[in-house]
Every structure is written in C-alpha cells, then in structure tokens.
Amino acid sequence: MAVEIAGKKSTVAPLGVYIIGTFDENGVPNAMNAAWGMQSDDGEITLMLGKHKTTENFEKTGAFTVALGTEDTVEICDYFGVETGAKVNKLEQAGCAWHNSARVNAPIIDAFPVTLECRVRSWSPDTGYLIGEIVATQADERVLTDGKVDLSKLKLIIFDSFFGAYRSVGNVVAKAFNVGLGLKKQ
Ligand SMILES: Cc1cc2nc3c(=O)[nH]c(=O)nc-3n(C[C@H](O)[C@H](O)[C@H](O)COP(=O)(O)O)c2cc1C
Numbered sequence: 001m002a003v004e005i006a007g008k009k010s011t012v013a014p015l016g017v018y019i020i021g022t023f024d025e026n027g028v029p030n031a032m033n034a035a036w037g038m039q040s041d042d043g044e045i046t047l048m049l050g051k052h053k054t055t056e057n058f059e060k061t062g063a064f065t066v067a068l069g070t071e072d073t074v075e076i077c078d079y080f081g082v083e084t085g086a087k088v089n090k091l092e093q094a095g096c097a098w099h100n101s102a103r104v105n106a107p108i109i110d111a112f113p114v115t116l117e118c119r120v121r122s123w124s125p126d127t128g129y130l131i132g133e134i135v136a137t138q139a140d141e142r143v144l145t146d147g148k149v150d151l152s153k154l155k156l157i158i159f160d161s162f163f164g165a166y167r168s169v170g171n172v173v174a175k176a177f178n179v180g181l182g183l184k185k186q
Helices: 053-061 071-082
Strands: 018-023 029-034 037-041 044-048 063-068 098-100 107-109 114-124 129-139 157-160 165-168
Touching: 018 044, 018 053, 018 071, 018 107, 029 053, 029 071, 029 107, 044 114, 053 063, 053 114, 063 107, 063 129, 071 157, 071 165, 107 114
Parallel strands: none
Antiparallel strands: 018 029, 018 063, 037 044, 044 129, 063 114, 098 107, 114 129, 157 165
8 A cells, every 4th residue: 555755855766976076266176975966968967956165166167077976985975965165175084085187177086986077067056956068987997897887896876865874776687678678569
C-alpha cells in the first residue's frame, strides 16, 4: 500500500556530490559542495546555488571546475559544504594540493580523480541557476576503462537527502537501450 509522505521535502533521487572550485580576485582557491545539479545538455552542467563565496568568485572569473565526489574524498567533500571560503582557505585547511586548470581560470584539486573544467554560460542570482559549458574533463587514468570514466573504478558517491548521508554508487544491473528491447511490440 502506498502512503503519502507529508511535508515539502522532495523525493527526487539521486542528487550528486559536485565540488565546485573557483578562484577569488586574488587567485585564492575555494571549493564548495553542491548536491543540486545535473547534466543539462551534451557538454553542459546546471547547478542550483544560493549566495556563497563561490558565486561571488565565479561572478568575477567567469569560470569554475566541478570535481565528482568519491568514497576516498568524502570527508573533504563534506567539509567543503560546512565551511565557507569567506572565512578560511578551505583547501589549505583540508590539506588539499591543487593546480591551475589549463583550460579555465579555476583550480583543479588533486585529490579528485575526475574534474570538469567549465566556463559560465549563464548565471542568474535571482533564480540561483548556474549553467556551465564543460570545456574539458581531466580524469586520472586509474579510473578509466577504454578511455571512459568507469564508475566502478571511481567509487562515485551521491547525496542521500532523505537520510542526510553520502552513498556509494553500486553495480551495473543491465545494459541501457538494450534490456527493455525484448518487451517491444514486434
Ligand atoms: C551535502 C551538501 C550539499 C549541498 N548542496 C548545496 C547546493 O546544491 N546548493 C547550494 O547553494 N549549497 C549547497 N550546500 C551548501 C554549501 O556547500 C555551503 O553553504 C558552503 O559553505 C558554501 O561554500 P562557500 O561559502 O565557500 O562558497 C551543500 C552542502 C552540503 C554539506
């Protein structure tokens, strides 16, 4: 029997663990955790953001990176979501080494195996919608299979908003555009 879940909390899953890297006007790196986001086109990411040090930063630089949260980086990911770069240098505090993206004016944090390098395509402080053009992706070869990011090697995590937890992404259950073919009308 289905029951109605009370309250406003949405039941949309999964949410991601997207680590947004930016520089301030002095080249000081910052990173924040964002769960609300998605791929919105080929080569495009959309994130939903409140006002943060991060938004201040990319308003000036027009660029950001997005690192994918992993089991190995979960502590850093969470820290980036509970501290503000307006007060501390979070990367320094977390002991994160980083380097400049060669493609956009934003930092790449070395601990993360996969990082998207993005240019701001549009940003609306009123709605909080940030749309980024993904210019390039940097991936550690240890998480690749045949040149593609392999989620079983990456140990990707997602944000479980119902239980306030990070979960790992699990096994392949079937081939897409394939497992359903047998149910098609002949
Ligand atoms: C699990 C998690 C998910 C979050 N998702 C978002 C989000 O989608 N959008 C947002 O604006 N803030 C989100 N936050 C809050 C920011 O990460 C937080 O306010 C952070 O301190 C902002 O950093 P900054 O001030 O250095 O830019 C999230 C925090 C956590 C812990």
